[in-house]
Amino acid sequence: MLPTNCPSCQAQLKVKCLKCENCQTEVSGSYDLPLLALLPESDQQFILRFVINSGSLKEMASELKLSYPTVRNMLNDIINKIKTDEK
């Protein structure tokens, strides 16, 4: 799991360096983490399953063995988290 917060002060981390495994080139800078990477792993898994299920909450409910409104509430929670992170 990609760390997103500083273990010392809990501030949001930035990407400082990216490396090409092929030619060993390193790109340095200060890049923001993608919005989805800021979400907890469970939420990222949920989004992944949601996309795989063609965005069908009914399919998701069936797969997770949860009721439709429970899955819809989980999605709403993720939407709220993304909206908060966007600000």
Added chain:
Amino acid sequence: MKSKDFFRLIVNPFTRIAGWQALVLGLVFLVVSGIIGGFGNVVFDGVIDSHLVKQVTMLQSFSYIAISLLTLVLVMWMAGLFIAKGFRFIDILGTMTLSKAPFLLMAIVGYFAKMPDMNEVMKNPMVVFNSMSMVVLMILSIPVLVWSITLMYNALKISSGASGGKLTTVFIIAILASEAISKLMIYFLM
């Protein structure tokens, strides 16, 4: 299943079941409650009420259930609209129907309870404690009421997706309003 998971399922089955499934299951519980209540003279004359009466017909038994259920569903649906948006009516209908399932216990125990003579009760109210089944019915009514109200709260919470103080406040108002409306409807229609 672990006991903790089982307890969670008992007080909030709606994370697993809602919509049409909950409606069908809830109706099965209500129909069985209505039949047993009809034979055992137990009426569900309010959203959170059950009483032992001297005589009740099967038609009256089901009419009481229908009035209290419809009132509960409509009031909770309006409460849901007040605090949330984008939820399905079928979820409110299904989960609220299933939340009345604990009253089946009252119908079963009430079936075996014997209604004491009202003249004797008027003379000496302590006479009701002479009947073991009446005592069991009275004791059982408290956990059944708590269980059913907990289910109704979770039904509104899951179906509407609302949470926090606003949900709690609106739920308390809605449950009191639905109880009062159902009592009035039963008074005027029955």
